Amino acid sequence: MPAVAVTRGRLTGLHEIVDVGRDRARGGYSRHVWQPAEIELRAWFVERAERLGLGVEHDRNGNIWAWWGAPGDDAVVVGSHLDSVPGGGEYDGPLGVVSALDAIALLQSTGFTPGRPCAVVVFAEEEGSRFGVACLGSRLMTGAIDPERAGALADADADGVRFAEAAEANGIAARHLGRDDAALGRIGLFLELHVEQGRGLIGLDSPVAVASSILAHGRWRIDIAGEANHAGATRMGDRRDPMVAAARGIVAVRDAAAARGDDRATVGRIHALPGGTNVIPSAVTTWLDARSARDDDTRDLVAEITARVGAAAAAEGCSVTVVEESWSGAVHFDPVLRDGLAARLGGIPALPTGAGHDAGILAAHVPTAMLFVRNPSGVSHSPEEHATLDDAVAGVVALEHVLRGLL
Ligand code: HGY
Ligand code: MN
Ligand code: MN
Numbered sequence: 001m002p003a004v005a006v007t008r009g010r011l012t013g014l015h016e017i018v019d020v021g022r023d024r025a026r027g028g029y030s031r032h033v034w035q036p037a038e039i040e041l042r043a044w045f046v047e048r049a050e051r052l053g054l055g056v057e058h059d060r061n062g063n064i065w066a067w068w069g070a071p072g073d074d075a076v077v078v079g080s081h082l083d084s085v086p087g088g089g090e091y092d093g094p095l096g097v098v099s100a101l102d103a104i105a106l107l108q109s110t111g112f113t114p115g116r117p118c119a120v121v122v123f124a125e126e127e128g129s130r131f132g133v134a135c136l137g138s139r140l141m142t143g144a145i146d147p148e149r150a151g152a153l154a155d156a157d158a159d160g161v162r163f164a165e166a167a168e169a170n171g172i173a174a175r176h177l178g179r180d181d182a183a184l185g186r187i188g189l190f191l192e193l194h195v196e197q198g199r200g201l202i203g204l205d206s207p208v209a210v211a212s213s214i215l216a217h218g219r220w221r222i223d224i225a226g227e228a229n230h231a232g233a234t235r236m237g238d239r240r241d242p243m244v245a246a247a248r249g250i251v252a253v254r255d256a257a258a259a260r261g262d263d264r265a266t267v268g269r270i271h272a273l274p275g276g277t278n279v280i281p282s283a284v285t286t287w288l289d290a291r292s293a294r295d296d297d298t299r300d301l302v303a304e305i306t307a308r309v310g311a312a313a314a315a316e317g318c319s320v321t322v323v324e325e326s327w328s329g330a331v332h333f334d335p336v337l338r339d340g341l342a343a344r345l346g347g348i349p350a351l352p353t354g355a356g357h358d359a360g361i362l363a364a365h366v367p368t369a370m371l372f373v374r375n376p377s378g379v380s381h382s383p384e385e386h387a388t389l390d391d392a393v394a395g396v397v398a399l400e401h402v403l404r405g406l407l
Pocket of ligand 3: 081092093126194356357
């Protein structure tokens with residue numbers, strides 16, 4: 001890899017947004033689509049892109065495109081997302097966006113001019129933290145979700161505002177949401193750089209890797225209905241307590257996944273209605289995140305969990321419904337592109353990931369690859385998520401070198 005003189009301070013543009021969306025209550029960052037912090041990040045991205053002379057466009061689905069030269073077909077598109085999970089880390093998403101801008105800045109600083117269209121893209125609602133469906137912006141663009149369904153998605157944790165309403169409030173016409181053949185048709189290749197979200201690169205002597213695959217994964221809403229009653233006036237034998245059923249169900253989620261090789265299943269979010277300390281809830285909602293190497297295995301895991309949660313609910317005299325909210329099939333990145341990328345970067349390792357990405361959605365439509373930057377904590381979706389400056393710079397230099405060969 002060529003030794004490129006890099007100006008450190010300029011490279012990690014992350015310092016420019018380091019205070020945007022800090023979550024004092026949870027720690028880390030909460031930057032949810034079309035809420036103030038994410039809107040501030042969108043404005044920052046546009047300003048930073050325009051500082052590089054890139055032409056900015058907002059597409060019909062809330063994604064932002066910054067073009068280096070005229071937009072055109074067979075474009076090399078790089079980028080990621082700016083939104084976060086609640087209390088998320090500093091790097092998941094923004095590192096890919098900043099690194100894309102910095103790689104273009106590096107190319108420009110050497111007088112390089114692209115021989116084909118090139119754009120940096122920021123996809124909307126990748127985490128699905130507000131409206132429940134992961135990679136909503138890239139799914140809409142590729143037609144992977146019905147726009148009516150997308151528009152009707154409600155923000156369960158706030159005022160129940162619909163995605164269509166939030167879009168309209170941010171200049172996006174809800175009636176235009178949906179597959180965008182023009183935007184998709186311009187992509188010749190999509191390359192997403194992302195902080196590694198596991199321990200794959202720890203201990204290896206490479207700060208970067210290429211992605212080989214993404215686990216199949218999805219999200220299911222589990223609603224358990226019981227009978228609201230007084231915590232003190234209701235004998236234990238007279239209760240139909242959905243919280244007890246949900247608790248047993250959560251343990252069953254863990255047990256079912258733990259018994260299946262390297263499957264993964266999580267309940268990270270729970271709502272009790274009405275949520276009073278001295279009130280037996282009328283209903284409890286949990287959200288299941290389940291993942292496995294193969295689509296069928298993921299669905300088998302969820303079927304087992306559904307049966308076990310159903311039994312737990314019945315034992316408490318409660319009823320249960322399980323509804324799929326988001327589904328992403330397993331992804332195996334194009335091996336020719338993957339290996340070509342690795343070779344151009346001196347033979348860097350190829351890593352699977354359990355984390356979903358917009359690249360996983362695009363992979364079904366255009367040649368797609370990912371670069372991972374080492375995360376010495378091995379932790380993600382947490383304030384502990386980290387990338388060292390040296391490794392972040394190595395990621396930018398790698399991206400610059402790849403772009404130099406593609407453009
Ligand atoms: O959930 C995921 O795997 C990704 O962070 N959206
Ligand atoms: Mn994430
Ligand atoms: Mn991400």
